Amino acid sequence: xxxxxxxxxxxxxxxxxxxxxxxxxxxxxxxxxxxxxxxxxxxxxxxxxxxxxxxxxxxxxxxxxxxxxxxxxxxxxxxxxxxxxxxxxxxxxxxxxxxxxxxxxxxxxxxxxxxxxxxxxxxxxxxxxxxxxxxxxxxxxxxxxxxxxxxxxxxxxxxxxxxxxxxxxxxxxxxxxxxxxxxxxxxxxxxxxxxxxxxxxxxxxxxxxxxxxxxxxxxxxxxxxxxxxxxxxxxxxxxxxxxxxxxxxxxxxxxxxxxxxxxxxxxxxxxxxxxxxxxxxxxxxxxxxxxxxxxxxxxxxxxxxxxxxxxxxxxxxxxxxxxxxxxxxxxxxxxxxxxxxxxxxxxxxxxxxxxxxxxxxxxxxxxxxxxxxxxxxxxxxxxxxxxxxxxxxxxxxxxxxxxxxxxxxxxxxxxxxxxxx
Numbered sequence: 155x156x157x158x159x160x161x162x163x164x165x166x167x168x169x170x171x172x173x174x175x176x177x178x179x180x181x182x183x184x185x186x187x188x189x190x191x192x193x194x195x196x197x198x199x200x201x202x203x204x205x206x207x208x209x210x211x212x213x214x215x216x217x218x219x220x221x222x223x224x225x226x227x228x229x230x231x232x233x234x235x236x237x238x239x240x241x242x243x244x245x246x247x248x249x250x251x252x253x254x255x256x257x258x259x260x261x262x263x264x265x266x267x268x269x270x271x272x273x274x275x276x277x278x279x280x281x282x283x284x285x286x287x288x289x290x291x292x293x294x295x296x297x298x299x300x301x302x303x304x305x306x307x308x309x310x311x312x313x314x315x316x317x318x319x320x321x322x323x324x325x326x327x328x329x330x331x332x333x334x335x336x337x338x339x340x341x342x343x344x345x346x347x348x349x350x351x352x353x354x355x356x357x358x359x360x361x362x363x364x365x366x367x368x369x370x371x372x373x374x375x376x377x378x379x380x381x382x383x384x385x386x387x388x389x390x391x392x393x394x395x396x397x398x399x400x401x402x403x404x405x406x407x408x409x410x411x412x413x414x415x416x417x418x419x420x421x422x423x424x425x426x427x428x429x430x431x432x433x434x435x436x437x438x439x440x441x442x443x444x445x446x447x448x449x450x451x452x453x454x455x456x457x458x459x460x461x462x463x464x465x466x467x468x469x470x471x472x473x474x475x476x477x478x479x480x481x482x483x484x485x486x487x488x489x490x491x492x493x494x495x496x497x498x499x500x501x502x503x504x505x506x507x508x509x510x511x512x513x514x515x516x517x518x519x520x521x522x523x524x525x526x527x528x529x530x531x532x533x534x535x536x537x538x539x540x541x542x543x544x545x546x547x548x549x550x551x552x553x554x555x556x557x558x559x560x561x562x563x564x565x566x567x568x569x570x571x572x573x574x575x
Contacts, residue, residue: 159211166277171315174208176280181206184273189215192258198231201251215257221250285316286351289344296365297355301335311339311355324356328389329425338423340365358388363429366420367394373408380405382434385488389427391477393445393485397434406431430485438463438490445486446496449475462493469498513537522567527554531564539572 159181166177185204190196201218219232221239234254239246246252299311299318307322309331320339331337339355340362356362364384373379379398386392396405409431410417421429435441439454442463449471455464467475475496476483487494510532518528520539534553536542542550547561554561 159206159213160208163208166281172277172280172284176284177277178206178208180273180276180280183276185213185215187272189258189261192261195231198229200232202256213257213261214255215261216253217256218251218253221246221248221252223248282351285353286344286346289316289341289351289353290346293341293343294361294365295341296338296362296369297341298336298338299355301331301333301337303333304331311337313353316353318353318355320355320357324354324358326358326389326425326427328427329357358386360384360386360392363392363394363420363424366423367409370416370419371409371411373398373403373405378403379408383489385485387481387485389425390479391428391430391481391485392424393430393432393489395432395434395441395445395489406433432489438492441490442486442494445489446475446482446494449482451475460493461491462495463490465494465496467496467498472496472498517542520568520571521564523554523564527556530554539568542568543572 163177166172167174182204199217203216205214219234221236222233224235224237227233227235234252236248239252242252297313299313302312303310309320311318339357340359342354342356345352364381368374378400379396382395382397384394396409398405432444438456442454443451449467452466452468483494483496514529514532517532517536518525530553547558550561550564551558
């Protein structure tokens with residue numbers, strides 16, 4: 155039994171990292187509780203302590219009693235007759251506190267069994283307090299650990315002495331984890347719940363990317379380059395806006411690194427998630443041009459009061475500006491804090507249609523056709539007299555859905571009008 159107590163103290167101190175004094179304190183509390191359960195009426199003792207010899211493993215229970223005149227002795231739990239007190243302390247006088255050993259025979263063997271549950275509760279509580287004390291200031295840091303187990307969709311990560319939980323909402327949908335995998339994660343919070351502290355981990359949080367950049371880019375660590383914002387759709391795409399007060403420093407280049415080495419390391423950690431690094435600007439229009447690249451913007455209209463940006467692009471640029479599943483525009487909105495609305499530029503189409511209408515009117519005068527058929531002929535390539543005369547009657551007939559005789563008439567009318575001109 156002696157060896158069991160010594161081994162228990164060593165285990166919790168070395169393996170669990172709990173301070174030796176806390177382990178001994180838990181044992182003392184448990185043995186006092188066990189004594190009170192074993193000895194009927196001992197709850198009445200007002201001053202009692204347990205001593206644990208951490209070298210030998212011996213357990214001793216002491217009670218401090220008040221020396222009292224023999225004839226006045228009444229309270230056997232808190233008083234001791236002076237005649238008996240003098241056997242422990244020869245110079246004892248009435249009123250002296252006398253500490254007596256009240257340990258029952260075979261107390262150690264019986265007490266360990268009785269105290270086990272109480273002792274384990276105290277030690278678990280001490281372990282939880284240690285977790286909270288050590289991790290409470292680490293919220294916002296990146297930690298490394300090994301996937302230990304799964305509980306439903308939650309991933310439990312072994313962080314050494316402690317465990318962290320990564321819930322389903324903090325996971326990245328495109329990532330798969332297996333027991334034994336080594337992973338890095340962002341400490342979202344350390345919550346001191348009634349059931350004990352809980353370390354909340356995340357790989358989907360935008361600040362996970364922020365911390366990776368701070369660790370990888372020395373210019374960010376020394377504040378030469380500042381991260382102005384991070385917008386992320388974990389597993390798919392992240393936009394990072396950076397700036398620098400130093401005109402000699404290219405913030406985007408610093409984050410990308412030589413031959414892209416720095417950003418490649420970050421992308422590798424994010425399992426090939428696409429990362430856009432953008433140069434921040436306080437001018438919303440300038441920032442939009444940067445953030446929506448590679449799309450070329452036709453126009454930008456800003457509603458400063460409602461924080462809405464109306465962006466137009468050519469039809470062929472629309473898919474680039476919006477991005478896959480709307481990610482480019484959506485992440486730009488989050489990064490700016492504006493509602494960015496991207497639409498197709500209709501003005502070019504309107505200009506084209508106006509030119510077609512003017513051209514069709516001219517062709518109508520040359521051919522004698524009505525506006526509708528003249529429009530069809532213009533769109534079919536008959537933009538002037540010379541181009542119409544290069545067409546044969548069969549082609550005109552098919553384009554305008556008329557007979558070949560009517561098509562021949564059209565050609566003759568054009569020849570006549572051209573000759574008169």
